[in-house]
Amino acid sequence: MKRIVISTVVCFLANAIFSQDASDILLKVDRNMSSKNRIFESTMIIHGKRNSRTITSKTYSEGSQKSFTEYLSPASDKGTKMLKLEGQLWIYSPSADRTIQISGHLLRQSVMGSDLSYEDMMDDRKLTDIYSAKIVGEEKIGDRTVRLLELTAKVSDVAYYKQKMWIDTERFIPLKQELYAKSGQLLKRTELSDVKNIQGRWFPTTVIYKDMLKDGDGTEFKMTSVKFDQEIPGYIFTKAALKQ
Amino acid sequence: MKTAIKLAYRNLIGAGLRTWLNVIVLSFSFVVIIWMKGILVGWDRQAKSDMISWEIGDGQYWHKTYDPFDQFTLQDAHAPIPPAFKAGIKNGDMLPVLISQGTIYPEGRMQSVLIKGIDPGQDILNLPTQKLDTTPDIIPAIIGTTMARTSRLKVGDHVTLRWRDANGTFDATEICITNIFKTNVPTVDVSQVWIPLETMQSMLLMPDEATLFTIRDSETTQPASENYKFMPVKTLVADLESMIKTKSVGQSIFYVVLLLLALLAIFDTQVLSIFRRQKEIGTYVALGYTQKQVVWLFTIEGAMHAILAAVVGAIYGIPFLIWQAKTGWALPVETSDYGFAIAETLYPVYSVGLVISTMLIVMLATAIVSYWPSRRIAKMNPTEALRGKLQ
Numbered sequence: 001m002k003r004i005v006i007s008t009v010v011c012f013l014a015n016a017i018f019s020q021d022a023s024d025i026l027l028k029v030d031r032n033m034s035s036k037n038r039i040f041e042s043t044m045i046i047h048g049k050r051n052s053r054t055i056t057s058k059t060y061s062e063g064s065q066k067s068f069t070e071y072l073s074p075a076s077d078k079g080t081k082m083l084k085l086e087g088q089l090w091i092y093s094p095s096a097d098r099t100i101q102i103s104g105h106l107l108r109q110s111v112m113g114s115d116l117s118y119e120d121m122m123d124d125r126k127l128t129d130i131y132s133a134k135i136v137g138e139e140k141i142g143d144r145t146v147r148l149l150e151l152t153a154k155v156s157d158v159a160y161y162k163q164k165m166w167i168d169t170e171r172f173i174p175l176k177q178e179l180y181a182k183s184g185q186l187l188k189r190t191e192l193s194d195v196k197n198i199q200g201r202w203f204p205t206t207v208i209y210k211d212m213l214k215d216g217d218g219t220e221f222k223m224t225s226v227k228f229d230q231e232i233p234g235y236i237f238t239k240a241a242l243k244q
Numbered sequence: 245m246k247t248a249i250k251l252a253y254r255n256l257i258g259a260g261l262r263t264w265l266n267v268i269v270l271s272f273s274f275v276v277i278i279w280m281k282g283i284l285v286g287w288d289r290q291a292k293s294d295m296i297s298w299e300i301g302d303g304q305y306w307h308k309t310y311d312p313f314d315q316f317t318l319q320d321a322h323a324p325i326p327p328a329f330k331a332g333i334k335n336g337d338m339l340p341v342l343i344s345q346g347t348i349y350p351e352g353r354m355q356s357v358l359i360k361g362i363d364p365g366q367d368i369l370n371l372p373t374q375k376l377d378t379t380p381d382i383i384p385a386i387i388g389t390t391m392a393r394t395s396r397l398k399v400g401d402h403v404t405l406r407w408r409d410a411n412g413t414f415d416a417t418e419i420c421i422t423n424i425f426k427t428n429v430p431t432v433d434v435s436q437v438w439i440p441l442e443t444m445q446s447m448l449l450m451p452d453e454a455t456l457f458t459i460r461d462s463e464t465t466q467p468a469s470e471n472y473k474f475m476p477v478k479t480l481v482a483d484l485e486s487m488i489k490t491k492s493v494g495q496s497i498f499y500v501v502l503l504l505l506a507l508l509a510i511f512d513t514q515v516l517s518i519f520r521r522q523k524e525i526g527t528y529v530a531l532g533y534t535q536k537q538v539v540w541l542f543t544i545e546g547a548m549h550a551i552l553a554a555v556v557g558a559i560y561g562i563p564f565l566i567w568q569a570k571t572g573w574a575l576p577v578e579t580s581d582y583g584f585a586i587a588e589t590l591y592p593v594y595s596v597g598l599v600i601s602t603m604l605i606v607m608l609a610t611a612i613v614s615y616w617p618s619r620r621i622a623k624m625n626p627t628e629a630l631r632g633k634l635q
Contacts, residue, residue, distance in 0.1 A: 103316065153413070156411040156413070157411045157412050157413075158411075158412070158413055159408075159412060159413060159414055160413070160414055161413050161414070161415075179414075181406065181414045181415045181416040181417075182409070182413055182414070182415040183415050183416055183417050185404070185415075185416040185417065187406070187414055187416060211354070213347075213349040213352075213354070213404050213406065213416070214349060214352055214353070214354050215351075215352030215353065216352075
């Protein structure tokens with residue numbers, strides 16, 4: 001009897017310690033991936049069934065609530081601007097000289113034909129706020145040792161009920177992420193690579209997004225330059241900036 | 245009057261081929277106008293009947309925020325089934341339907357769909373919902389032929405369906421296509437997947453909720469509800485009616501062109517008659533006819549083309565119109581993508597009113613174009629006319 005009680009207590013404590021670890025890791029990931037603000041230039045390569053398309057853009061973001069993106073190429077998309085402001089999203093199209101708000105089912109459409117939907121860009125809450133995490137294993141991705149975290153939603157209004165995250169425990173960045181439906185079906189996979197030390201923090205500069213229910217090789221997102229904690233003029237995050 | 249008609253008839257028949265050519269062209273206008281109008285009336289009846297059988301029943305209750313033309317409303321267009329509706333649903337006189345957006349992935353392609361939950365045991369609509377009661381291990385689904393064609397799905401195919409529940413959380417599962425139905429009503433077919441209501445309510449975390457209710461008989465079932473507004477059949481078919489009205493106006497241009505061609509021939513004939521028959525006009529006046537009576541004679545002669553055309557048109561038109569009413573007119577293009585109820589074969593419907601109104605319009609128009617050139621006769625000098633001198 002004594003043995004059973006001891007082993008139960010040990011198990012409980014081990015579990016508590018392990019889950020404490022998972023929360024800590026997640027907190028560190030949140031801290032590492034978010035910054036006061038950042039300015040980055042990126043290239044998005046959308047791999048279609050027949051051909052691939054490359055789109056370049058420049059993004060300014062502040063916290064997780066404000067972001068402004070201007071598309072630089074190809075010529076057909078040049079000048080298109082996107083503004084995310086506290087849960088709302090607007091797109092300016094230079095050809096129509098119109099600003100439209102993306103809401104409702106339009107949020108489910110893909111961004112520029114990529115594997116990313118607008119609503120994927122809209123969920124800007126911190127992982128620790130919406131998921132409870134536990135460590136379920138340790139693996140290797142390339143030459144990096146990673147801990148596999150299983151995240152389960154602790155709030156009801158979350159897009160993906162379950163996530164799996166492979167986190168580099170030395171640098172505290174996710175190297176792989178899988179997003180699951182409530183039924184357990186794998187919906188999206190993200191692979192993060194080209195980790196660089198930028199201004200004292202480790203940051204993955206290449207992300208490959210893949211909608212697992214759809215054919216195709218996914219969308220490759222490469223950040224060609226990233227700057228953290230810059231001076232961003234306030235007008236950038238206004239609707240007026242879309243038409244400038 | 246009787247003499248005038250007799251004279252006009254003799255002159256017309258005497259003109260021979262010229263008269264018959266005019267009559268045949270005019271009779272063609274008669275038959276085509278009646279046939280085309282019949283097609284529109286037939287389409288109107290057929291479409292309304294199909295909509296009632298497949299979609300709207302004898303009226304619907306819509307959630308107050310539901311707008312089928314605005315997908316943005318779907319997110320909030322659902323509420324618990326009101327207690328006042330329960331008895332009607334239990335008796336099978338009301339049919340709840342829950343609607344939500346989703347995505348299917350046939351052969352790795354992404355396709356947006358409307359997911360509609362319906363009671364498999366219903367018998368208000370023609371949808372083969374009994375096929376939603378066939379597979380216990382997987383969610384059964386029925387789709388229309390257009391949906392099957394665009395998604396390349398067949399009976400027995402499994403496909404992944406993704407949706408978001410009431411909290412916005414993604415969920416996905418496999419569904420099995422258990423039936424593909426053929427309908428003329430695209431609003432129950434295009435980009436739609438029908439699944440059992442209870443399954444959908446539990447998938448969406450919306451237990452006992454619905455977006456709309458279709459009723460069997462609006463005279464016996466009309467409970468009141470705060471969240472739902474009643475939409476009578478007249479309102480539900482208003483769009484179809486206005487669209488058919490627009491088509492009717494468009495067709496009128498065709499009638500006018502057709503009629504103008506026939507009337508132009510009659511007008512020419514009248515002008516030629518007056519020019520060539522001056523001696524005859526002079527003789528009538530010499531015999532005691534007033535000039536007005538001669539104008540009347542020539543007008544009757546011209547207008548009589550329409551009567552002869554009606555007779556000739558009846559000879560070949562009646563068998564043609566009856567044959568068309570039986571076999572219908574198969575539309576030469578695919579109609580399922582039009583977005584409104586239209587059958588592949590339209591069966592014209594002719595009413596007495598339609599035939600009489602068409603005849604009156606054609607006769608009146610013919611009388612006017614016959615009278616128009618005949619007015620010159622009133623200005624003629626009878627002696628000059630008698631001598632056959634050109635005036």
